[in-house]
Amino acid sequence: MRTSVMVMAITISLVDLIRAIIAVKYPYFANMMRVVVVLTFSHQLRHSCVSLLSDLKDSFAILMTIFTYILLFTLTVYYFYRPMFEGIMSFGTIRDSYRNMVILFTTANFPDIFLPSMNTSFWNSFLFMFFMLAGLYFLTNLLTANVFNKYQERLEQVRAKRQLKRLEYIGIIFKKHDINFNGILEHLEAKSFLADVFDYDYHKESHRNIAAKILRIVDVDNNQCYRLIRFQ
Secondary structure, eight states: OHHHHHHHHHHHHHHHHHHHHHHTOOOHHHHHHHHHHHHHHOHHHHHHHHHHHHHHHHTHHHHHHHHHHHHHHHHHHHHHHTTSHHHHHHOSSHHHHHHHHHHHHTTTTHHHHHHHHHHHOTTHHHHHHHHHHHIIIIIHHHHHHHHHHHHHHHHHHHHHHHHHHHHHHHHHHHHHHOTTOSSEEOHHHHHHHHHHHHOOOTTSHHHHHHHHHHHHHHOTTSSSOEEGGGGO
16 A cells, blocks of 8 residues: 555656646646655654544634634624724724634734724723733633643553553463363463563573462462463
8 A cells, every 4th residue: 555655655746747747847746745755754753644644633613613702793893993003904894804713713913903003092901911821821721731631642542552452361371272262271381481482591590480479479379270361
């Protein structure tokens, strides 16, 4: 799959470069294919992109709430300041108003928006103060908390899958050494099982001691018979 994607990306890049040379055009498609090539080679980058898309999907409702919140204040300031100098400078159209309010949400243009409104009236400051406080300290923190919780859930799912896979492998190795197929390992079978799982070499005293300690722990009935559940 990755090879075919790589070949396709290189082919598109070459065709676009040839077209750009002949027609003296900028190679837009060739530049876009660079992203595909990098993603094809970098597993970590692909994983990060998938994680980012998952965060956006899980946070879609909160993101829509934030943009709707900004739109509500955009309409407010547009119609409120339209006949004033503030409206002419910063809120001339709905488009300009929304762009400036989005920037204001990041505090980047706070003085440019806040100070002229203060010159109009002191009470105008409360509109922008409420916009900033509710946006930054409530909606932004809500978005951060949601992203963190979803990330924790994904980590728990990955951990649970790994644990199930580990238990499956232990069960397979256990059955391999269960000669009588009765779900119980005798002492020598248990030692072979541990040597297979942990790659123990019983010629080494340290490995023999560790294996003996493990067998003493799992042998709760003290009869040198070991069930699968004791190793899980």
